[in-house]
Amino acid sequence: MSEQTIRVKLRRSDWSQSAVLGDRGAAARDFADIVAGQIVGTVLPWSCRQGLIRAAKAHGITRFEANLIIAAVQDQMGVGRQRIVAVPSQRSAEIAASLALFLMVEIGIVAAAWYWLS
Helix, strand or coil: CCHHHHHHHCCHHHHHCCCCCCCCCHHHHHHHHHHHHHCECCECCHHHHHHHHHHHHHCCCCHHHHHHHHHHHHHHHCCCCCCCCCCCCHHHHHHHHHHHHHHHHHHHHHHHHHHHHC
16 A cells, blocks of 8 residues: 555544544644654654654653554554465365366377377
């Protein structure tokens, strides 16, 4: 997911849907907006996280609450989630191997017939 896609998803009302941010005041929601602005793509760099925790003090937010708000924002934005990659099943691998073997035998038969008939 690109940074632009993530930014489009963000709206102030999104924070009210969070169990962590819903019952906190405007300072927490303002801090959540700051956190969302620091996320690069789908990653919050460690140096930014440390700076955010220091900035939380200016908003009257404790270190514990700052970490909680950062985690809530990351969760809502899907930070750290990996896409599920479809792994071919064992059955499809067996079918592909059988088909490859069948084609090799057929090519061998055609090659032998061409050799003997020419």
